Amino acid sequence: MALTAARTPPGVLELLPLEQIAFQDMLDTIRRSFERFGFLPVETPVMELSEILLTKEGGETERQVYFVQSTGNLEKAGTPELALRFDLTVPLARYVAEHEHKLNFPFRRYQMQRVYRGERQQRGRFREFYQCDIDVIGKDSLSIRFDAELPAVIYQVFRDLKIGPFAIQLNNRKLLRGFFENLGQGDAATQALILREIDKLDKVGAEKVAESLRSNDFGLDEAAIAKILHFVQIRSSGHADALAQLDALGRGSDAFNQGLDELRQVLELIRALGVPEAFYALNLSIARGLDYYTGTVYETHLLEHPHIGSICSGGRYENLAGHYTKSHLPGVGISIGATRLFWQLREAGLIGTGASTVQVLVTQMDEAELPRYLAIANELRQAGINSEVVLEPGKLAKQMKYAEKAGIPFAVIAGGDEFAKGTVLIKDLHKREQFEVARGELVKQLRVELEQAQAMSHGTGKK
Amino acid sequence: MALTAARTPPGVLELLPLEQIAFQDMLDTIRRSFERFGFLPVETPVMELSEILLTKEGGETERQVYFVQSTGNLEKAGTPELALRFDLTVPLARYVAEHEHKLNFPFRRYQMQRVYRGERQQRGRFREFYQCDIDVIGKDSLSIRFDAELPAVIYQVFRDLKIGPFAIQLNNRKLLRGFFENLGQGDAATQALILREIDKLDKVGAEKVAESLRSNDFGLDEAAIAKILHFVQIRSSGHADALAQLDALGRGSDAFNQGLDELRQVLELIRALGVPEAFYALNLSIARGLDYYTGTVYETHLLEHPHIGSICSGGRYENLAGHYTKSHLPGVGISIGATRLFWQLREAGLIGTGASTVQVLVTQMDEAELPRYLAIANELRQAGINSEVVLEPGKLAKQMKYAEKAGIPFAVIAGGDEFAKGTVLIKDLHKREQFEVARGELVKQLRVELEQAQAMSHGTGKK
Structure with a gap:
């Protein structure tokens, strides 16, 4: 038979088992934090009706959509009925609109x-790629206080992921809008164009941005350009400094003042929620999807790996589901692109492969004693210890090699001598040490060893 | 703006949050059991290359495939390059063939x-729909002993899911093949047709099956039909009975004898793995995907809900990835159709909605004290208690109503009196009781309450 070369389609991240364990650890940590803050799980179908997914004013991502057709429909003309979701926000809007009367508001959902x-x-x-999103959706209105809760979740997620120091950076779209209004730039389209130039600040530097602001036809004089560059380079260090920087901006248009007030409230509540001040800061250059966000906007950066860019972004939006319901549903949300983040962290050497989910290999020294090895494995499993038992006979050295290669930290060994004495051997594959314990003490002793091994791996970090 | 009606495509199961929690509990329980037995996680892309997914001899499921096309490729003729997987077995075959030299064999993977x-x-x-699969893949060969380990996993999964008594039913394709050979029916195609009639046994009864065996042109005389009906109605009750039933079958062709020996070995090892004998039995009518399985075959049935049919099936196959590699890769695997199972259990009233993942609602009695409520929530979260805090002011009665509706079991309440006394109130929403504790005792006391509540819900079952 002619063989077909086994390969995945391009543009997907498929992992080997130990990598998959590390990735799963990451998803579990994220999920735990989301649940800690009272967010509820939602999953939606990967396929949505095309007419739901594709709105008339669809942007870049909608042009990248994948359509789905069953075999019998391939020949039909026109837009296929089904398409794969390109984010979790459109499905959330559809979900909330569809189930509105069965949900409790403010509706706090996570989706991974x-x-x-x-x-x-x-x-x-x-x-x-995986997205891990949380959003809070209000009915008619949603307090600015929720804008402060999301950074507290971000803080817990990235603290628990143990990938080094990070900063949650905040801005407010109203403040930005008001700032440009004060400069006589009230037109939203022009603001968008200016902000697109400003978005390059970190990459090309202030001088290049100033040049492009000059060369474009925005009607900005040198004083305005200087003011813009000063404004968007504002960063804070510490809580008091953030408040002082906001005070120093003075007052301006209604939008400007409202943005200031919202940022102040958010900062105060972030502190009240126990986020240490080293982990949040103002960054007045952040704009994010301008046509979508209307208030607070967030980015999150790893301080030691700035080139990775924002690892968690989001913000406040005015109305989630205007395409599907007349209800006014304001919300605030963040998103972590977990697949890309995992790939980047791996590239940066910040995460390796996980330890195996298998904790113990029960070896087979004597084939005739297989039922005894199975009984040991059964006892370990009932005690909650993940155990693989060697079922095919083979040299002990080869079994040990397998355990090492597979990343299994402990092996249990027993032969005629041990059975006669009523003992077993526990081998620590990392330390390359083994010791003998009474058969009846096996579970207890292994638990101690596993706890110590885990504590040690946490102590040295996952790097 | 004209609204688009918010709805999912037909044929998907989308859940409300509390249902999703119950479903997630189910997946977590399954995953825990899989890991307990040393299976490693694998995830594959939802899209595979069509040429990988669609083999020439493709059966029913391949005719139901969904093709995927990006926007720019819609107009192109021919079979689209990508398609959605229709099971987890073809992706496993592709995965093992693609990563063969980086995997440890026997390769034990789970995929959900x-x-x-x-x-x-x-x-x-x-x-x-979700499939939850485990498979063990050998390189060149794979011991029959692995066929015994899978029922031990099935036992643990369904014991832990607490959905009532069940039986793992076993048969062996070699035994079936040998049985028909002994009847002079050596032709595989005819065997397949006969087994298709036999497959209706539970639905239509023995008499109807006998009729159809007579009316079809299988060349079976009355004696043969009687033998077949006797054979396929063999069931065992208990371990010793299973062995006795096998002994009573005598000896036959090589295939027949090999099937008998394999079943005996599997039964002995299932017992050695600690599966109580009430949970496994012979059922010599089971054939399962005849063109695929070659040895042991499994089904699992809920004893009190036979109409649900098999909730976990699988078996031994001769070669996993013959389309993609010359390596000989025998394997054995099982699959749980989790979406359908969840739906059926819900229809049968065996599972309800889950308790909320939110354990405590920190209420807001006095808006001015918000920072104190946030500090309480922060303290609970750091102690590992999932907590939602009320951020928008409102009447306490309304907040309690929200907690009840949302299925949150406990509320924490504190106002001027409590702050003055250095206490807080804990309200148990199920018992509708509340009591006062010292502020410093809150975490400790809530932990006790949560443990008791969980123990009670386990005691009464999830029904």
Whole structure:
């Protein structure tokens, strides 16, 4: 038979088991933090009706959509009925509109699923990737206080992921809008164009941005350009400094003042929620998806790896589901692109492969004693210890090699001598040490060893 | 703006948050059991290359495939390049062939992901559903002993899911093949046709099956039909009975004898693995996907809900990845259709909605004290208690109503009196009782309450 070369489609991240364990650890940590803050799980189908997914004013991502057709429908003309979701926000809007009367508001949901985009093929760009989103949706209104809760969740997520120091950076779209209004730039489209130039600040530097602001036809004089560059370079260090920087901006248009007030409230509540001040700061250059966010906006950066860019972003929006319901549903949300983050952290050497989920290999020294090895494995499993038992006979040395290669930290060994004495051997594959324990003490002793091994791996970090 | 009606495509199961929690509990329980037995996680992309997914001899499921096309490729003729997986077995075959030299054999993997089939629209039929699969793949060979380990996993999964008594039913394709050879029916195609009639045994009864065996052109005389009906109605009750039933079958062709020996070995090892004998039995009518399985085959049935059919099935196959590699990769695996199972258990009243993942609602009696409520919530979260804090002011009665509606078991209440006394109130929403504790005792006391509440809910079952 002619063979077909086994390969995945381009643009996906498929992992080997120990990598998958590390990735799963990451997802579990994120999920635990989301649940800690009272967010409820939602999953939606990967396919949505095309008419739901594709709105008339669809942007870049909607042009990258993947359509789905069953075999019998391939020949039909027109837009296929189904398409794969390209983010979790449109499905959330559809979900909330569809189930509105069965949900409790403010509706706090988390969703961790894969999304699909027909991206140009490029290293580090994925066509299938996990997004981990949380959003709070209000009915009619939603207090600014929720804008402060999300940074507290971000703080817990990245603290628990143990990937080094990070900063949650805050800005407010109203403040930005008001600032440009004060400069006589009230037109939203022009603001968007200016902000697109400003977005390059970190990459090209202030001088290049000033040049492009000059050369474009924005009607900005040198004084205005200087004011813009000063404004968007404002960063704070510490809580008191953040408040002082806001005070120093003075007062301006209504939008400007409202943005200031919102940022102040958010800062105060972030502190009240116990986030240490080293982990949040103002960054008045952040704009994020300008046509979508209307108030607070967030980015999160790893301080020691600035080139990675924002690892968790989001913000406040005015109305979630205007395409599907007349209800006014304001919300605030953040998103972590987990697949890309995992890939980047691995590239940066910040995460390796996980320890195996298998904690113990029960070896087989004497084939005739297989039932005894199975009984040992059964006892360990009932005690909550993940155990693999060697079922095929083979040399002990080869079994040990297998355990090492597979990343299994402990092996249990017993032969005629041990059975006669009523003991077993526990071998620590990392320390390359083994010791003998009474058969009846096996579970207890292994628990101690596993706890110590885990404590040690936490102490040295996951790097 | 004209509204688009918010709705999911037909054939998907979308859940409300409390239902999603119950479903997630189910997946977590399954995953825990899989890991307990040393299976390693694998996830594959939802899309595979069509040429990988669709083999020439493709059966029913391959005719139900969903193709995927990016926007720019819609107009192109021919079979689209990508398609959604319709099971987890073909992706496993591709994965093992692709990563063969980086995997340890026997390769034990679990995979819990959604699969897609363009099923006819029908109640209880899903076009998107979770499969939870485990497989052990050997290189060149794989001991029959692995066939005994899978029932031990099945036992643990369904014991832990607490959905009532069940039986893992065993048969062996070699035994079936040998039995028909002994009857002079050596032709595999005819065997397949006969077994298709036998498969209706539970639905239509022995008499109807006998009729159809007579009316079809199988060349079976009355004696042969009687033998077949006797054979396929063999069931065992208990371990010793299973062995006795096998002994009573005598000896036959090589295949027959080999099937008998394999079943005996599997039964002995299932017992050695600690599975109580009430949970496994012979059922010599089980054939399962005849063109695929070659040895042991399994089904699992809920004793009190036989109409649900098999909730976990699988078996031994001769070669996993013959389309993609010349390596000989025998394996044994089982699959749980989790979406359908969840739906059926819910229909049967065996599972309800889960308790909320939110354990405590920190209420807001006095808006001016918000920072204190945030500090309480922060303290609970750091102690590992999932807590939602009321951020928008409102009447306490309304907040309590929200907690009840949302299924949150406990509320923490504090106002001027409590702050003055250095206490807080804990309200148990189920018992409708509240009591006062010292502020410093809150975490400790809530932990006790949560443990008691959980122990009670386990005691009464999840029904």
